[in-house]
Amino acid sequence: xxxxxxxxxxNEQPERPRGKRAPIIELNDVTKVYPGGHMALDxxxxxxxxxxxxxxxxxxxxxxxxxIKMLIxxxxxxxxxxxxxxxxxxxxxxxxxxxxxxxxGTVFQDFKLLPNRTVYDNVAYALQxxxxxxxxxxxxxxxxxxxxGLSTKLHSYPDQLSGGEQQRVSVARAFVNHPxxxxxxxxxxxxxxxxxIGIMQLxxxxxxxxxxxxxxxxDREMVDNxxxxxxxxxxxxxxxxxxxxxxxxESTTEFGVRMRAEMGVGHNGEGTTTxxxxxxxxx
Amino acid sequence: MSxxxxxFQEAIRALRRNAAPSLAAVVTxxxxxxxxxxxxxxxxxxxxxxxxxxxxxxxxxxIYADATKxxxxxxxxxxxxxxxxxxxxxxxxxxxxxELKETLGAKKSEELxxxxxxxxxxxxxxxxPDDASNLEGLRTAIAPTAADGKAQPISPVVGKVFDRQxxxxxxxxxxxxxxxxxxxITALLILASLMLVGNTIRLSIYARRREVEVMRLVGATxxxxxxxxxxxxxxxxxFGGAIAILILWLGKITIVDPLSDTFSFLAAQNSSTxxxxxxxxxxxxxxxxxxxxxxxxTLRRFLKV
Numbered sequence: 001x002x003x004x005x006x007x008x009x010x011n012e013q014p015e016r017p018r019g020k021r022a023p024i025i026e027l028n029d030v031t032k033v034y035p036g037g038h039m040a041l042d043x044x045x046x047x048x049x050x051x052x053x054x055x056x057x058x059x060x061x062x063x064x065x066x067x068i069k070m071l072i073x074x075x076x077x078x079x080x081x082x083x084x085x086x087x088x089x090x091x092x093x094x095x096x097x098x099x100x101x102x103x104x105g106t107v108f109q110d111f112k113l114l115p116n117r118t119v120y121d122n123v124a125y126a127l128q129x130x131x132x133x134x135x136x137x138x139x140x141x142x143x144x145x146x147x148x149g150l151s152t153k154l155h156s157y158p159d160q161l162s163g164g165e166q167q168r169v170s171v172a173r174a175f176v177n178h179p180x181x182x183x184x185x186x187x188x189x190x191x192x193x194x195x196x197i198g199i200m201q202l203x204x205x206x207x208x209x210x211x212x213x214x215x216x217x218x219d220r221e222m223v224d225n226x227x228x229x230x231x232x233x234x235x236x237x238x239x240x241x242x243x244x245x246x247x248x249x250e251s252t253t254e255f256g257v258r259m260r261a262e263m264g265v266g267h268n269g270e271g272t273t274t275x276x277x278x279x280x281x282x283x
Numbered sequence: 284m285s286x287x288x289x290x291f292q293e294a295i296r297a298l299r300r301n302a303a304p305s306l307a308a309v310v311t312x313x314x315x316x317x318x319x320x321x322x323x324x325x326x327x328x329x330x331x332x333x334x335x336x337x338x339x340x341x342x343x344x345x346i347y348a349d350a351t352k353x354x355x356x357x358x359x360x361x362x363x364x365x366x367x368x369x370x371x372x373x374x375x376x377x378x379x380x381x382e383l384k385e386t387l388g389a390k391k392s393e394e395l396x397x398x399x400x401x402x403x404x405x406x407x408x409x410x411x412p413d414d415a416s417n418l419e420g421l422r423t424a425i426a427p428t429a430a431d432g433k434a435q436p437i438s439p440v441v442g443k444v445f446d447r448q449x450x451x452x453x454x455x456x457x458x459x460x461x462x463x464x465x466x467x468i469t470a471l472l473i474l475a476s477l478m479l480v481g482n483t484i485r486l487s488i489y490a491r492r493r494e495v496e497v498m499r500l501v502g503a504t505x506x507x508x509x510x511x512x513x514x515x516x517x518x519x520x521x522f523g524g525a526i527a528i529l530i531l532w533l534g535k536i537t538i539v540d541p542l543s544d545t546f547s548f549l550a551a552q553n554s555s556t557x558x559x560x561x562x563x564x565x566x567x568x569x570x571x572x573x574x575x576x577x578x579x580x581t582l583r584r585f586l587k588v
Contacts, residue, residue, distance in 0.1 A: 072500065101502035112497045116300040128289060129503045173501065 022086030023047040024181055024212045025071065030080035032066055032236075040066040042236040043080070048214065050180070053207040055223045056216045058233035064216045067233070068185045071214075072104055073097050084181070102130050105174030105211075107203075109186035111166045113158040119145065119169050120154040126173045144176045145169075148202055164195035168202065175206055182206060184215045188222070196222065293511035294518060297491075304487035305519060311483045312523025312574065313530070315476040316566050320531040322472060323562065326465050333458035337415040340455065342422055343374075344408040345442035355406075358438040362408055365424050367417040372409040379404040405442060415455045477573060484516060484577040488585070495585040505586050509579055516578035517571055524570030528563050535559060 025048040032041040040063045048054050058064055069075040070082050073089050081088045089100055113122050120141055127137045145151050148168040158166055167187060174182055184203060188196030200215075200222060207213040217223060223230055232240035298305045344362065346355060355373075362371045374382070380402050384392035412421050426436040426444045436444070488495075498508045 074500070095504075098499075098502045098504045098507075101500065106500060108500075112493075112500065114494050114497055116296075116494075125498070125503075126501050129498070129501055129507060131286070134285070 021050065022083065023049050024052075024085055025214070026081075026083040026086070027067075028081045028083070030067075030070070030077045030082055032063070032070065032075065033078045039236055041070075041077075041233075044233075044236070044238055046231060046238060046241070048212060050212055051207070051210055053204065053213045053228050054215070055226070055228055055230045056214060056233065057218060057220070057223055057230060059218065062233040063236045064233055065185060068106075068183055068214075068216055071183060072101055072106055098129075102177065103179050103181065105177075105179040105182040107167070107170050107174045107182070107184040107187045109189040111158070111170045113166060113169055113173075115158055118155050118157055119150060119161070122158070122169055123173045123176050126176050130177055132177070140176055144172045147175075147205070148172045162195075163191050164198060167191060167195075167199055171199065171202055171206070175211070178209075179211065181212045182214070184213065186216055186218070188217065188219060200226075290510040290514055294514035297511060297515055298518060301487060301490070304483075304490060305515075308480070308483045308487055308519045308574070309523045309526070312480055312520060312570050313527045315479055316524055316527030316570050317530050319472065319476055320527065320562065320566055321534070323469065326469050330462055330465050333461045336454060337458045338411070340415045340418055341412070342410045342418065342425070342444060344410060344425060344444050345405045346407055347440050347442050348405060350406075350440035354438065354440045358440055359408065361437050362410060362425070365421065367412050367414070367421055368410055369413045370409075370411045372411075374407045374409055376402050376404055376406050379407065416459070418455065480570075480573050481577040481581070484519075484574060485581045488512065488578065488581045492585045495582065499586065508586065509582055512578040512582050513575050516575035520571035520574035523574070524567040527570070528567055531563070531566075 025046065027044050027046040030041055030044045030046075031039070033039050044063075044067070056064055056067065066075060070077055071084065071089075073092060076090050082090055084100065084104070092100060114125065117125065123141045123144060124137050127140060132140070142151065142154070145154060148171055150165060150168050150172065153161065153165065158169065161169070167190075171184075171187070174184075182203070187199050187203065191199065196219065203213050203215060227243065229243050230240065231238060344358075346358070350358075359371055359373065362368060383404065384396070387395065410421065410425075412418050422444055424437075426441065495508055
């Protein structure tokens with residue numbers, strides 16, 4: 001209980017009546033010009049609501065990674081404003097940046113695990129950073145690792161794991177403190193198709209717990225199959241923003257079948273649901 | 284409190300997981316501290332010696348044998364009033380002879396005195412300047428040369444004015460040059476040690492820069508990342524300094540102390556230079572502070588994510 005209250009305080013935002021809350025991600029005319037003149041983003045407007053599951057697609061060099069880096073303030077916009085939960089993060093002081101990042105779980109294409117820590121310690125680090133108690137860590141870390149299916153590898157080091165397993169650790173670390181927003185930058189970029197599906201299922205499950213998930217990918221097949229909102233960037237501009245055509249009943253690709261099962265739709269759906277933690281009122 | 288425990292655990296874990304670079308840092312610290320611990324006293328002794336030589340330089344003002352007591356007292360007053368004079372010492376005829384005997388040794392002085400019926404040495408004033416470089420100025424002040432080329436001493440009872448050592452000017456030049464060289468070498472050595480320790484730490488942190496980047500991206504604050512590194516630096520400095528001081532102490536009791544009984548040169552250093560405990564305290568403190576600061580400063584570059 002005390003923890004919940006503490007977390008509430010930590011995420012304290014200006015009071016806003018329920019239902020009229022600002023979108024969790026809001027980009028207004030965001031332009032990013034790199035030193036040297038390359039324009040990575042060109043007047044991008046985008047709003048993502050709470051609880052959404054959104055794909056961000058586009059060819060290499062279209063500005064996807066730039067956008068993600070801007071959301072965690074690794075980069076700042078040249079023009080326009082980037083708002084997270086209604087707050088302009090471009091105006092955030094240096095000191096507040098860690099605070100922002102703690103509320104955004106990030107999964108990287110190259111995993112970015114700490115090489116000389118075990119799986120357990122890697123995930124625990126995200127909690128130690130926010131000053132969680134030892135008791136909290138002992139409870140949360142194994143639970144999250146069970147969620148991603150790695151409960152048997154607690155004491156392995158990253159270099160003893162397969163790519164898919166490392167990415168699962170990365171997801172677990174991003175999710176362990178139950179952030180309201182989870183960004184995944186090419187989470188399946190280095191993985192084979194079957195492993196990718198596993199990761200996507202995991203992200204989907206996380207989304208079901210109430211966390212907003214933004215996935216960057218260039219895996220067109222996967223996107224088309226998931227019947228989710230897709231934002232397409234091309235040369236720094238948003239060229240498409242719609243719910244994708246989705247998979248059809250006839251879709252027989254492995255991906256379609258597996259995802260259908262996961263999402264509990266279609267004739268062979270099993271109605272899988274995860275007893276996720278609720279994140280209402282987190283941001 | 285639990286934070287502090289966590290930071291210490293992190294530091295110890297890092298030291299253990301990076302045993303080779305940590306060991307390199309400790310060894311570098313040991314070598315540097317030992318080097319400084321040996322050379323600083325040596326340089327200080329050398330400086331002390333050259334100072335001592337300079338301080339022995341003085342002027343001797345001969346007094347004519349027929350000078351009255353009042354005239355001598357008047358001269359002493361005049362000499363003491365001159366600028367740059369530190370001490371004025373009266374050397375009587377008898378004392379001058381004693382000093383000569385002392386310099387010659389028992390056997391020779393026996394020969395000498397046996398052939399002398401009276402004491403031929405004049406009484407004199409021994410004048411020490413405040414600094415050896417003022418010796419020449421003082422000489423001209425006591426016996427300025429008049430227009431006709433003859434010396435015009437400040438008092439009629441003054442005979443000759445001469446340096447105790449003929450080559451006082453040369454000694455003065457050599458010692459002051461030596462002093463400058465020693466100061467520069469000491470400064471360079473300290474600078475080199477700082478950079479050596481700093482560089483070793485840089486390398487060990489550079490190897491872990493990716494780790495630091497990841498920590499930043501997960502939302503760690505700068506100090507949250509920095510503290511374990513600083514503690515690591517303190518631990519390295521502590522062990523490096525402790526081992527070095529053990530070595531220095533062993534060296535002191537086994538080599539320097541027995542020798543200083545036989546060589547007064549070594550013994551002299553105890554009075555004119557830093558005492559051993561002070562030297563150790565400074566070196567130890569420097570080792571710890573330098574490695575901690577080295578860690579903290581090097582990290583700054585990688586924290587800019």
